[in-house]
Amino acid sequence: MGVQRKMIAIVEDETAIRDNYADALKRHGYQVEGFSSRREAWVVFQKRLPDLALLDIGLEEAESGFELCRDLRAKSPTLPIIFLTARDSDFDAVAGLRLGADDYLTKEVSLPHLLARIGALFRRVTAMASPLTTSCIKRGPLQLDPDRMQATWNGGAVELTVTEFWMTYALAHHPGHVKNTDQLMDAANITVDEATIRSHIKRIRRKFARLDSDFSDLETVYGMGYRWHAHG
């Protein structure tokens, strides 16, 4: 762990929300810089990148959130980026754009949960720098590294967000067991409704299916929940 405090940048045009997030993060020992527009943020980013960025998709100018993310990603492939949005229906659109964000959250996410993710993302950065540990789990073609929060399928990388990774991990950890939506929500550190969980699961399937069109290990058990297929 670095002694230096991490710098988190928040780009959010709604002042009250930005300040609330900033206060909470500061209380936890992070350094925080808040920006209300893309232009304002980019001026500073060009000089110095933050350690983690919280971006609001719905910035005042259309598409500026996306573009800022792209620009940031171009500048640093490893910088953790978290998207914030008012509705989770934007997730699909955003995911489709493959902007390379590490997570997508609604603004309803509770602060403790947000802090948990930020912590996990920082841990991953550290873990990426060190050699592989043995906490990987392997389930057939699936391999999950919880420290780096990386998933591979048949050796190919599957780019899951933090939320998706935690849900996959929870399911694959006990293959053949059914996890209901409450359990998945706990695992992912979010509190959402069933429809959101469903859409997360859908996105996970799609991401795996891109690598393997026969992917069917993530099974829906109607009326109960979801389960990871147990091989042999």
Added chain:
Amino acid sequence: MAWATAGMPMDDTRPHHPFTGLRSQLLIIALVILTIPWGAYRIVMGLEDFLREGEEQAALSLARAVATVLHDRGDVFAPDPPPVSPKPFANALPLPSSPILDGDPGDWDTLLDWARSYSGNPPAQDAALDGGGQGKTPPVTPEDLSFRFLLGHDQEALYALFLVNDDRRIYRPHARAGIDNSDHLRIAFLGADGQRREWAIAPHEPGPFTAIRLVPGLAVPVMADPDERVRGFWKETPRGYQLEIRIEHALIASGETPRFWLYDVDDGRKERREVAVLEGSGFGNVVPLLSRSREIEKILKGVRRGRERVWVVNRAQQVLALSGHLQPMDHHEEEEEPYPFDWLRPLLKWILDEPAPYFRDDLPVWQEQIDSLLQRGQLHWRPSADGRALILTAAHAVYVGEAVAGAVIVEKSAHKVRALRNRFAESLIRVTIIAFGAAALVLFLFSSILVSRVRALRQSAFSAIGPKGRLQETMPPSKAPDELGDLSRGISRMLARLAQYNRYLEGLAGRLSHELRTPLAVVKSSLENMEMGPLPEESRPFMERAKTGVSRLGKILSAMSEASRLEESLGDQEWERFDLGAVIAGCVAGYQGVHPQQPFDCQTGGVPLPMRGSADLVAQMLDKLVSNALDFVTPGTPIRVSLSRTGKRVTLAVINQGPLLPEDMIGHLFDAMVSLRPGKQELHLGMGLQVVQLVAEHHGGRARARNLPDGSGVCFEVELPLA
């Protein structure tokens, strides 16, 4: 039992009672137009009075003119007319000249008016019909047998004229001697030699004949030799035959008048009628012509114009001259021209009374009437003897010196007036009926067009609203310039605005929830910040309550946007094949696991039920239905989930015992935001049932809700198509 389908039935047109449609109303109103021809008819009838007056004046002038010519003709109007000399024959009229025996009554001339008519009935029933008329129906129709008879005489012989209507003429066959089986005439009189003689006229064919003397007294007549002293001519006519018979004076005893019998044989011995000419059939009070004044008759002939009959009588009521006929002598004289649209005839005959060109006008004229005519007034209308015609009589006195020596009487029948009136009325009525028919047809067509336009308008307005009561498409406005077009455009505008407002409303929930999220996020994050810092003990309860409130707000917002999110996500669900039975069974097993104390009864039938769609959505739909059932179920009673297949469709039913659905809500259960629990505190916005309906319709099915017939609970059904 009320079936709830989303929305109300849109088409509630009732089949029209037969006469309430627009078309019927217009046609009934069109009948008012009929007053026009009726009014015209009344006017035309009134024409008759006017025309009659004209006739009266004309007749009067004629009488005056003739009287003027005859003024001071002392030679004609003898002051003391000689007494009536005994006539050789009481009932025979003096003939102007010896008629030629050709069967043609033309040379009997004006005397024909004096002929008496007989029908085929026994004399007591003499219904007085002559040839061409229609009247009361006697037992024997006039076409069967009827005739007119006239007796005349000249210096040497007695002439008898028979104008007979007989529809079947049967002549005596050549080989036969007997006369009983054919049409024939018998004559009997006392001969000059004191012997009673009987003669028969029964020719073999039309043409000149000689009478056959019969053996008197024999029941069956036999042939004797023909006698030239009784001969004549039998002329066949289209309606019968005409006989002119000549009997020499010398044969008949003085003062005796022969008697005649006419026999009509139609069918051998089966039908035979005999009609006797009445004895003493005289001419009433009018003394027939003693000496007809040739001069006067010449004058009269020159003066006469149309169909009038002019008499000149002297003070002793003796007829000095008679000229003209009131009715056509030949039945074929007046052939009416064929009218266009002759099929209207029967209707017209019913409306107008046809004037009778032929009527029986027995000449017994009336003594008192001539008197009263000269005294009271000069004009008088009288009906004919059979009532079928009206006859106008106009008279003018003839003066010799200062005294009235006689009178000129002009008679006209009202036939011409009536015929004129009728012709006019007929053509008027024809025209108006045709015009009315055309007007009614045009009205009918126009009203049909109107009705179909109105119907089309209704149809297009209704089709703009889909089965769920949502506006599906706007109605294209009509381009017609009239009021119906205005109505159409008005409705179209109204529907467009309604659609606009609907879209606004539908999006409202989504927009609202979106707008509210940001301030909600502010509140929530602020509270969380507060919680992370030092919080005095007394503030904790407030913090908790605030957090609870915020959490509820969040759930409300989610519920509000759930439907619109669902609609969006409906689009990008992948369609796959799955077995409905397996999915449902799996779900129910899951519910049972989550709610171990609630009995579930699952009946999927075990039959494979392949479907195309999204198993996720179907499971979601069932979740909502079961969650609903769980909220209402009477504790301890099972919730039944069943699948039943009919043809290509399967019905999924979720039944629970418990409180019934309120009747007035049933139509609206599947609408968005309908809450079933007005009293409870628990958060519920009723989005679940709308989700059910959306998913059902997305798969091409329908959702329904009803109370169970025995009132024990409710049943929700979803009908889905199978693959």
